[in-house]
Amino acid sequence: MNGRLAGKVSIVTGAGTGIGEAITHKFAREGAKVLAVGLNGDPIDDVVNAVNAAGGDCQGFIGDVSEPELAQAAVKAGLQQYGRLDVLVNNAGVFLEVAECQDYSLEAFDTTLLSNTRAVFLMTKYALPHLQQSHGVVLATGSEAGAIGEPNNAPYGGTKGFVHAFIRGLAVEQGKYGVRANCVCPGPVDTAWTHTDTGPMDEQMEKMTVEATVLGRRGTPEEIANVYAFLASDEASNVTGALWFADGGTLVAKGPMGAMVPDELRRQPEPSLPLQHSHDGLGNKPTTNRLGTH
Numbered sequence: 001m002n003g004r005l006a007g008k009v010s011i012v013t014g015a016g017t018g019i020g021e022a023i024t025h026k027f028a029r030e031g032a033k034v035l036a037v038g039l040n041g042d043p044i045d046d047v048v049n050a051v052n053a054a055g056g057d058c059q060g061f062i063g064d065v066s067e068p069e070l071a072q073a074a075v076k077a078g079l080q081q082y083g084r085l086d087v088l089v090n091n092a093g094v095f096l097e098v099a100e101c102q103d104y105s106l107e108a109f110d111t112t113l114l115s116n117t118r119a120v121f122l123m124t125k126y127a128l129p130h131l132q133q134s135h136g137v138v139l140a141t142g143s144e145a146g147a148i149g150e151p152n153n154a155p156y157g158g159t160k161g162f163v164h165a166f167i168r169g170l171a172v173e174q175g176k177y178g179v180r181a182n183c184v185c186p187g188p189v190d191t192a193w194t195h196t197d198t199g200p201m202d203e204q205m206e207k208m209t210v211e212a213t214v215l216g217r218r219g220t221p222e223e224i225a226n227v228y229a230f231l232a233s234d235e236a237s238n239v240t241g242a243l244w245f246a247d248g249g250t251l252v253a254k255g256p257m258g259a260m261v262p263d264e265l266r267r268q269p270e271p272s273l274p275l276q277h278s279h280d281g282l283g284n285k286p287t288t289n290r291l292g293t294h
């Protein structure tokens with residue numbers, strides 16, 4: 001396939017649902033070969049089949065990449081399949097519980113740290129030697145919550161703050177190897193997490209989250225994937241150490257600005273990617289599991 005990512009090999013974590021599914025489709029459409037990584041129970045096979053049916057080149061890997069040996073196995077699987085690595089997308093993450101800190105469970109805290117921070121560190125650690133060879137790119141999913149915090153899921157905002165600083169430090173130390181590192185920082189996106197029926201947010205939090213955007217609506221997974229495609233491409237060859245906010249203006253809003261946006265301007269753009277699992281999220285599957293197949 002021709003496109004901005006033609007000839008590049010990428011690994012996308014959390015690729016079975018939500019934003020990761022969109023990144024996988026977008027990258028393949030732009031010509032990248034993609035190893036799609038997800039937890040056991042994620043619809044990785046569906047995504048792989050849909051991408052390949054559309055003319056892309058995608059393989060799956062099932063495993064919890066917050067486990068060192070599975071992160072290592074995921075990188076190895078990509079190399080065995082495609083012979084090189086140009087782009088690592090650390091997109092996998094969890095948003096497990098909505099509770100004030102005094103009530104927040106230790107279990108959710110530990111799992112949030114594993115998937116949102118340790119997995120990013122491990123995947124990056126094992127991918128870097130290969131990215132140094134290809135002069136590649138590390139991308140990671142931060143969040144406006146990493147900059148301004150997340151009330152009622154304060155640990156989540158904390159993990160995204162880690163991702164922001166981790167990527168900036170990485171950008172500085174890895175420039176001498178020709179490796180770029182950038183963070184995409186979404187605001188509320190139209191995936192499972194931001195809807196009361198598919199995620200832990202209650203109605204008040206859902207309403208406040210959407211109204212806190214300047215644009216008065218959630219972003220779409222495809223809108224976020226578009227930013228990833230740019231940052232992964234050679235068009236972004238002078239961009240490193242960036243926190244690239246694609247948050248509908250949440251970071252700069254000084255109140256519920258979204259409530260002032262008329263309904264007709266709140267409409268999301270029509271999708272062009274054939275997404276099937278935008279709202280599947282974590283469902284009821286376990287958030288840590290080992291496995292390691294592809």
Ligand code: NAD
Nearest residue numbers: 014017018019039064065092093115143186188189191281
């Ligand atoms: P999602 O639940 O649809 O996708 C996350 C995927 O990651 C899931 O398929 C999950 O199974 C997978 N995953 C989680 N931990 C994993 C692990 N240890 N190993 C392998 N796979 C794992 O959610 P989403 O909304 O698409 O979120 C994707 C990323 O975007 C996350 O990092 C999230 O923090 C970030 N983000 C989302 C929003 C939003 O509003 N949805 C806003 C800002 C940032």
